[in-house]
Ligand SMILES: Nc1nc2c(ncn2[C@@H]2O[C@H](COP(=O)(O)OP(=O)(O)OP(=O)(O)O)[C@@H](O)[C@H]2O)c(=O)[nH]1
């Protein structure tokens with residue numbers, strides 16, 4: 001018997017969705033940060049074993065829609081849920097859960113799609129009163145094996161091999177997309193307050209020659225005042241963002257990487273219709 005299917009990972013911002021996907025895939029397909037709303041696009045993480053292929057759909061965290069970026073992100077969540085065979089709803093177990101989220105979970109229970117409720121971060125003290133089916137720690141790898149078994153049990157089966165992706169694929173995203181995301185992650189790590197949500201990355205050059213990949217990218221922020229903060233004193237912040245992203249890109253690509261970053265200001269890019277297709281990463285060429 002073969003198993004293959006889509007699993008939508010949903011939950012509030014910061015619940016640990018992307019961290020879980022990376023842990024289950026064993027590769028960094030989705031960036032992680034302690035700031036809410038890190039993930040902006042639906043990203044597939046694919047785990048293939050001998051008799052099973054699980055396609056995880058990472059989604060932006062659920063929240064109220066404010067601007068076009070928010071609305072786009074919530075549309076991503078809905079479209080991810082429309083096509084899946086199973087929903088994993090992640091509740092941050094280390095925080096009290098508000099009524100709004102509890103209502104949302106009740107709504108999901110009434111959907112036709114099978115649902116597993118997972119409490120995350122069980123390496124920290126339990127603060128939620130939501131009753132989960134599983135309690136995991138992606139950081140410690142705790143209970144991930146039993147969760148995986150349950151996921152496989154609940155996905156569609158067939159006599160013939162029914163895999164959707166080639167067996168060595170672990171994401172649907174290009175290396176360019178991943179590098180842009182790594183740059184955004186390094187920026188999120190080093191920026192505070194409102195700025196992180198206003199940062200997008202545009203890869204303007206990506207060339208591999210003689211085991212060296214030359215990459216140039218724009219870090220796009222919303223205000224002139226943000227530009228100075230992204231660059232930092234004597235260019236220090238930007239340099240650190242670049243160093244971190246270069247290391248991650250070298251690991252991904254297996255080549256030496258030369259990375260040049262430029263900071264640009266595009267006012268209100270979050271509300272611009274043109275960018276609605278691919279927030280957080282633009283690929284104009
Ligand atoms: N202690 C602990 N922290 C975790 C665990 N899983 C995730 N985190 C932390 O929780 C924070 C948010 O993790 P993400 O994986 O980015 O959360 P997300 O749900 O994808 O967030 P959005 O993309 O913003 O919706 C990060 O600081 C992670 O390191 C865990 O098992 N234990």
Ligand SMILES: [Mg+2]
Nearest residue numbers: 017018038039
């Ligand atoms: Mg995420």
